[in-house]
Amino acid sequence: MYATAFGLNASDYGKTIKVGSDEFKIVGIKPRRSKFPIVGQSLTNGMNYKLTLDSVKSKLAA
Template identity: 40%
Template sequence: MGQFSVTILAVAGSVLSDNQQPAPSNTKVPPPRNLTPPLCEKLRRDMTQACLKVAETHGLTVEGGELSDVDLSHGFDISFRIGIPMEDGAIYLPDKALFEVLAPHFGLEPSDYGRTFKLRGDLHRIVAINPNRPKYPISTERVSDGRGYKMPAETIIMYLRNSYD
């Protein structure tokens, strides 16, 4: 069925078990030729855990960790929001608060923030309202790569009616 392994490293005459770390060395891991989706996902998980560990030592919490601008030949962007947790454990998001206030003025519900819908086969997420853009006030991002889009409220309303999330 499953395998269990124990790694034992011998470093300068001492033996280290799995839960101990060897002293840092100057040996660098060679970079991969290209990134792969599984490697990007593993990096995202590892970086999220590391960021959360550091934030928790200061009484803070972390949200995010979404990848964007993914280019498997060169790199990607990753973003985290670190903040003081509210009563429910979530972080205060100014864009969400603004969306909840403005949504009814654009024919949307406050709960539409973060909802997803399909547009030309791609999944998009609603991320903001910008009232200074009367023609395209709704900001969305394509879930697959985080690319941002500006859209008319009427278009968003139509796609949300047809979505099943």
């Protein structure tokens, strides 16, 4: 699994985080996208968005 390679836990999949004014559910990791490897699904419109690892890790730690 890619989660541990990026410093995340497998249990982080499916967690909800707030980035800016939007809420996202973590739905995947794309290791070839080094700048935006995390895939987050918007809880508002259901679309998938690319997120930075730093933004996701900081929100999970909060």
